[in-house]
Amino acid sequence: GQQLNQSPQSMFIQEGEDVSMNCTSSSIFNTWLWYKQDPGEGPVLLIALYKAGELTSNGRLTAQFGITRKDSFLNISASIPSDVGIYFCAGRPIQGAQKLVFGQGTRLTINP
Amino acid sequence: DAGVIQSPRHEVTEMGQEVTLRCKPISGHDYLFWYRQTMMRGLELLIYFNNNVPIDDSGMPEDRFSAKMPNASFSTLKIQPSEPRDSAVYFCASSLQTGAIGNTIYFGEGSWLTVV
Numbered sequence: 001g002q003q004l005n006q007s008p009q010s011m012f013i014q015e016g017e018d019v020s021m022n023c024t025s026s027s028i029f030n031t032w033l034w035y036k037q038d039p040g041e042g043p044v045l046l047i048a049l050y051k052a053g054e055l056t057s058n059g060r061l062t063a064q065f066g067i068t069r070k071d072s073f074l075n076i077s078a079s080i081p082s083d084v085g086i087y088f089c090a091g092r093p094i095q096g097a098q099k100l101v102f103g104q105g106t107r108l109t110i111n112p
Numbered sequence: 113d114a115g116v117i118q119s120p121r122h123e124v125t126e127m128g129q130e131v132t133l134r135c136k137p138i139s140g141h142d143y144l145f146w147y148r149q150t151m152m153r154g155l156e157l158l159i160y161f162n163n164n165v166p167i168d169d170s171g172m173p174e175d176r177f178s179a180k181m182p183n184a185s186f187s188t189l190k191i192q193p194s195e196p197r198d199s200a201v202y203f204c205a206s207s208l209q210t211g212a213i214g215n216t217i218y219f220g221e222g223s224w225l226t227v228v
Contacts, residue, residue, distance in 0.1 A: 042203050042219035100217055102155040
């Protein structure tokens with residue numbers, strides 16, 4: 001089935017640093033979503049992107065829907081301890097529009 | 113507004129036993145999804161419903177798994193008989209009808225299943 005390649009798999013940073021992660025696909029998606037999962041919880045939606053080229057911010061988070069519709073990135077500026085968790089990208093392919101395909105996740109660890 | 117509600121949050125059961133996971137979607141949502149999360153395979157879609165009707169169950173691993181949605185506010189995922197390799201976190205999620213801007217999927221907190 002379709003898969004998303006999410007990188008990096010893990011990140012170890014200092015508090016205050018900026019973070020960047022991305023997802024790529026071999027096929028076109030018409031929606032990109034970024035979720036964060038805290039330990040013991042379900043994924044929570046951070047940002048949703050619906051148009052190629054769209055750049056959207058949510059506080060310190062910024063995400064973009066790639067022009068080719070095959071990639072997306074998420075940036076976190078000035079990281080804080082509560083940013084720790086696993087970040088997932090998810091895409092909705094053209095075919096099977098209700099089915100979200102998830103990346104493998106980026107585990108973010110922050111040293112205070 | 114209440115989110116997606118799942119029960120039980122945690123279950124430990126013996127191999128061979130029947131397991132039933134329950135889900136109440138967000139009121140008004142037309143779509144309901146069951147996902148499974150493991151370290152090895154990440155988040156996998158098992159099955160999804162539209163207006164209580166199963167649309168795609170191609171992700172259901174085998175006949176031991178079954179899912180039902182008897183009404184718009186309730187769904188179950190059943191494993192019978194359970195096996196240790198079924199140990200995972202099972203998420204229920206719901207969304208509004210496709211095509212609309214803002215049609216994103218909202219997850220419950222998950223049911224953490226351990227089969228020993």
